[in-house]
Amino acid sequence: MTSADHPRVLVLTPPADGLRETLGRHLDDVADVRMLPDRDPATFHRELAEADVVIGDWTGQFWLAAAEAAIGTRVRFVQQPSAGVDTIDLAAWAERSVPVANCAGANAQSVAEWAVGAALALERRFLPLHQRMVEGGWPAESARGIVDVAARRVGIIGMGAIGRRIGEIFAAIGSPVAFWNRSPRLELPWPARSLPELAATTDILVVAVPLQPETRGLVSADLLASLPAGAVLVNIARGPVVDEPALIAALQDGRLAGAGLDVFTTEPLETDSPLRTLPNVLLNPHVAGSSTTALAAVVQATAENVRRAVLGEPVRWVTNGVPDRVAIGEQYC
Missing domain, CATH: 3.40.50.720 (NAD(P)-binding Rossmann-like Domain)
Known part of the structure; x- marks a missing residue:
């Protein structure tokens, strides 16, 4: 042939x-x-x-x-x-x-490593401390108030393969983990919560849910406002899942302590986006899963x-509800 x-x-x-x-x-x-x-x-x-x-x-x-x-x-x-x-x-x-x-x-480990690394960088103030050192300072006093990530409550929105791996890494560090998912995940070892309950009891909120019509704007201004003071957000899902103007406002007024963003509402990120100027934001050009x-x-x-x-064998990971056996031409090959 x-x-x-x-x-x-x-x-x-x-x-x-x-x-x-x-x-x-x-x-x-x-x-x-x-x-x-x-x-x-x-x-x-x-x-x-x-x-x-x-x-x-x-x-x-x-x-x-x-x-x-x-x-x-x-x-x-x-x-x-x-x-x-x-x-x-x-x-x-x-x-x-x-x-x-x-x-x-397939890229769950790569994305999870970035998400946890971003949270660590924000919580332990890696970037501002490094910058002050580069500028000649010795900002030892800035360590005051830093809390170990193991003592921070982690909430994960979306428990597919990536969300599960993020939960496993945080749990290995010692962080309490909880989650929200669109469908029940009874096999998971962490408690499931409603979105409002999750936000109200979370110090590190990780967004890992797919972008679908029902998840667009899921992390709304109200949800961001319900996070505890000093919380941080990490988004490795898609930009439109988070209300970006509301996120910027929460970062500017200090209601959120920081954000780690691999994804944005508009990509590439606009050159004049306020996110580029905020000292409490870690930016990444949508390559968390591209190791x-x-x-x-x-x-x-x-x-x-x-x-x-x-x-003509059954395929894996079908996302649109169509049977997983594929007809090529007149018959199954």
Whole structure:
């Protein structure tokens, strides 16, 4: 069988270290893998119309919205090479009975390490103390009032693979952990609370919930106002989950002691955003889950799941409620 006889797999994500090689090892014997030749909308739509499987774009440049679902009439499976699927219209693809899968948990360790590291940096004042040292000072008095993270109550919004790993690391440090999740998680060793109760009893609030219509603005001005004085917030979810103007106001007036932000309402972050000027904010350009280790795991998971789809085996991590067995062409392959 020649490559022309194989299902066509369109890769929207730009070339990264080892991406094509890993995909090739898993797919070249069963699929015709095509990297997007030019990163412009016309090329994207032309290639999409000829694709049987699509690997999404982790940069967010190319969305798989309702218009793309209408263009990609041959597409039978969509694999997003990340945990977030907010650049994909899940309902539009579900209407066409096309399963959309993500890479749940593949970068959980990487994101969790950043979230806990950001909380440590904020609570222990790493950045301001370092800056004063660089400027020639010896700010020993600034250690007064610092409390060990083990003594701080941690609340996690969203207990998928990333939220669970964050909880495990904080628990290993010794911090009391509680959480809120959209659905019950009875298997977890920490108490579940309502959102208002969680906020009122949390010193370190970590936002790790996917961006969906029901989670947009979930961390509202009222929720931020109910956090105890001196609390900090860490957001590794998506920017629009948090009311960003309300967050800025809470940081400016001191109701929040600090924030660690990997994600923002607008990305890249506007050059004139007040967040860039606040001394109690740790900023990161949406790369918490982009360590070399994490990217390798994401690419591996993507390749393995696409191979399952092409061979007609059950795929993993379907996010839009479509059955996990994929029909390529006239029959299951």
